[in-house]
Amino acid sequence: MSTSDEALVLCLYAGGTIGMVRKDASSGFAPYPSFLTETLRSQSRFHDPHGDSIFSWSDSVDRYKAWSEAYTRPGSGASTPLHAKDSTALPSESTFAKAVADKSANNSLLDVNGAVQPSKKRKSDHDATPLTPSTQTHLDHLFADSASRSPSGAASAGAPPFGHPVLVRSSAPKGTSTHHALSSSLSADGAHLELQLPTLITPRGGAHAKRVRYAVLEYDPLLDSSEMDIPDWIRLASDISLNYQNFDAFIVLHGTDTMAYTASALSMLLENLGKSVIVTGAQVPLSELRNDAIENVLGALMLAGSYIIPEVGLYFASTLYRGNRTSKVSNNALAAFDSPNMAPLARVGINIEVAWNLVERSRSVKSFRAHDRMSPNVAVLRLFPGLPTSTVKSFLSPPLEGVILESYGAGNAPSRPDLLEVFKQASDRGLVIVNITQCVQGEVSAIYAVGKKLEAVGVVAGGDMTPECALAKLSYLLAKGLEPAEIRELMGRPLRGELTSSRGGAAQALPHELTPAAKPIKADVRTLLAHILQNPSKTQVAASAASPDKSRSGVETTSRDVRAAAWDSSEHEVSAAAMAVLPWLIYEAASKNDVALLQWHIYALGQLETVPTISIDEEHFHPSTLHPAASGGASGEAAATSHIVGESVANPEATTPIEKLQPLHVASAKGFTGVVELLLQAGCSVHARETTSGHSPLFLACQHGHAATAKLLRDAGAHLKEDELALARFTVSQQRQRDPSTPDTAAIWQLAGVTFA
Structure with missing residues (x-):
């Protein structure tokens, strides 16, 4: 771990x-x-493992110079690395640091095995490089914290390679x-x-x-x-x-x-x-x-x-x-x-x-x-002009349980009555036939009459799944022992993001309980920003957005609340502003245990994530990362939690917008079980580490004695890591030694999977 x-x-x-x-x-x-x-x-x-290669010393000019002077020999106008035949192992940082600590290091030679030798000529044709006084000057501070700066951590004596x-x-x-x-x-x-x-x-x-x-x-x-x-x-x-x-x-x-x-x-x-x-x-x-x-x-x-x-x-x-x-x-x-x-x-x-x-x-x-079964009784049938009905009938015979039918265009196939009857008979006896397109791009949509005839005989549309995925998914579902009708329904529904849902994007995929009670707002970035900047429990922005006012001239205008967000700016800029402010609001709502407000902000984030202007190449994935407590964005109880989860945030490029300020960690540390459940349903990861303390949400919940929250996190798949397990055992051991008569915290740690001797 x-x-x-x-x-x-x-x-x-x-x-x-x-x-x-x-x-x-x-x-x-x-x-x-x-x-x-x-x-x-x-x-x-x-x-x-020893951090002695050029790759481990190229993070700064000073460190590269130190490596170069110690590991290379002067050549004709350039430094030539030591040849492999002259060395079985290059000196490591730890050896290097010892050489620096030696007062006579600048008058010695560092041999190829890392040992400090008296200054003398080597038996080889080339001299080893001495540590010059200029090198000595910056080596002192480079290696002062050698163990912590070593990429391998091998600088400490006895560390395993x-x-x-x-x-x-x-x-x-x-x-x-x-x-x-x-x-x-x-x-x-x-x-x-x-x-x-x-x-x-x-x-x-x-x-x-x-x-x-x-x-x-x-x-x-x-x-x-x-x-x-x-x-x-x-x-x-x-x-x-x-x-x-x-x-x-x-x-x-x-x-x-x-x-x-x-x-x-x-x-x-x-x-x-x-x-x-x-x-x-x-x-x-x-x-x-x-x-x-x-x-x-x-x-x-x-x-x-x-x-x-x-x-x-x-x-x-x-x-x-x-x-x-x-x-x-x-x-x-x-x-x-x-x-x-x-x-x-x-x-x-x-x-x-x-x-x-x-x-x-x-x-x-x-x-x-992890599941451990897939059905082998699946196959792919690719239509082609002139395909005999007898061949199709033979192909669909038992023990086949499922077939991926690669049809033409948007899901079309010959409408010959004898061929359609073969498909109907196979479907009636329980064979699952899934229709996908032969085209590299596109989906089965049954917009033509011939496609609808396939639907009428039991062939189900596979959307825009690839042949590889359609086959794997059908094999997986058939092994679960479901009824054919259930499998047909599931083949048309995304299970792992394998097909584009006709019901919308990420916002539509949110659980029903995450949708605010107010009338859903449209995914217009200007309207959404107006909603985000207001408390939905005190305003009726959604209703006003759904029913725009009429001006005296008869021209439709938005309400005053919506107009507040409609400055002269592109939708791109407005959506960027919304995506930048939402993490702050989500963190604040989570830290204050405001479930209703958190629900609203999660919904708005889901809507914004479906806006087409947000793409992989744009700057929406690099918003500002100032902490709320440092900028005035959070106050009171939210600001007071800095000692629990730290005052710096994760790398903004390495996390989702909803997790940017790690609301799951603060909610877990405070035992806000309802907030934790909401964040889990919104997709927050139970495996993310808090930036400053380095702990997981489960550890924080146990550390602060919140059993219900810890159990919920465990149900969601959370587990403690090696360093957290050791720290938990140490904490309980210390507590027992101080006062054996007081109830210890072993029970709650056991909820997290910690075992004690």
Whole structure:
């Protein structure tokens, strides 16, 4: 389990091009055991446990100069790095700091193993670089806090080179590579790797940087993605479930041919997901000098470690898609995938832009669950001109339980009576037939008469689902033992964001109890801002907006309250202002236990997130992050909570608008159970850490003795992390030692899953 200042990611390596090697010059590529893991471990950009590579020293000019003078030799006009044959291990920060502390360091040579030696010529042809007086001057302050500034944390004496051991569980331990993960913990002789990149810890650096550590669980045998099957999907889901509490996010390293199928299947199997699961791979393997594997793995690690995007995503070519919306569109381009009916969730460029208004979040107070069944009795039938009815009839025969029908255009098919009768007979005996379009983009809408004839014989519309997702969803639903009528209804309803709902966007997806009692307002940004800036319990802005006044000239005008927001500005600017102010109002309502007002602001936020002017490339995802208590935006009880949840906020780019000021943490700390439930239903994450204290909502609820709130959070899937478990046990132990006669707090911590000896 990670601590508050790091994220721990588990990589499930199933196979695919990314880890392939040619057997010889004449043969093709094939997955080879250990190659990917050993490659990652041998490259300092992926694995720098001692923090002694150039990647760990390039976060400032001073630190790079220090590294350069100690680790390179003077050459002809440039510094030449020490050659690998001259060294088995470069000196680490800890060794470097000891050298600085030595008063004679500037007159000594630092040998290749990190030991301080008397100044003398080396046996090699080149001299080692002395620590010059100019270097000595700035090394003192660079290493004064070496342990805290070291990206690896390895500066302290005796620190393990790979960090603390991490427990990795496998659903099939006998089939797991013994070299990488058969033992109960991963250590230096296993696959416990670390991402030690100061310049990549967060997208733009800053005070909230997190270290990303990762472990690799390599499957045995490794598979070409064309060999993936339902049991492999079940195993991936099972391994994620087994390791869910020990890791903050998951990456599936996979082949590209069936990657979209796997992403779609996992999205169905992983219900109420609260952590990021990212599927990625490569078009060109790591064994090739020029490849796309490095960027894809680094990008996936950065997204998984820095953001809570609780979906199954697919990351490729600097773009994160919703996994069940993707299809492979090219076998020779590095941008191999596309999401034709939905915009990307994130783009990784100079900055990382996350479209938080598109991110699918669990809105029920239920914990994570991994399903373990899918029906194999499904198939895809693609229509083509001249398709014989006899072939269709034979195709639809038992034991088939479900069929994805790829029809023409908007859902059209031949209207021959004999063909329609075959579809009707199959539907009547319980076969579920789902109609999707053959077109790359678009949806089944039954706007033509021939499409409506398919509906009349029991064929259900699949909206804009991809073939990969429609097949996976149908297989998932058939395995649940539902009636055919129930499955048909669910196939047309979004379960994991896999299709565009005809009932609207994010605001329509809110639970009924989050909709204010007043008449719903239209998603016009000017009107919404007028509503946001007023207390809905004291005004009737919604009614006035719905019934505009008439001026004496007969021209419709808005009410005075609505006019207040209608300054000369673009809708883009108005929506930006609304999105900037809403987090403050949500935080204030949560900190004051004002459920009605909080309900109103959540509703307004949901409406604004559907406004088309808010896009992934605009500035709506980077509003100001000043804390309410510091700017006058909160007062009284809200301001008094700074000692509970701190006075700084999370990185604004790494969270949703509703979570920007972490209202769930303050409500949990105060025991406002009704507010906590409302925020959970609005999609707040139970796994987010409070910025200053580093604690989760569950820890804060237990720490302040709020049992009802703690139980609600547990029901929603919250769990304490390794450092929080240790702190809870220490707190109870200290309390028992001070006064054994007083009731201790062990009971409430046990609600959170803490066990005591």
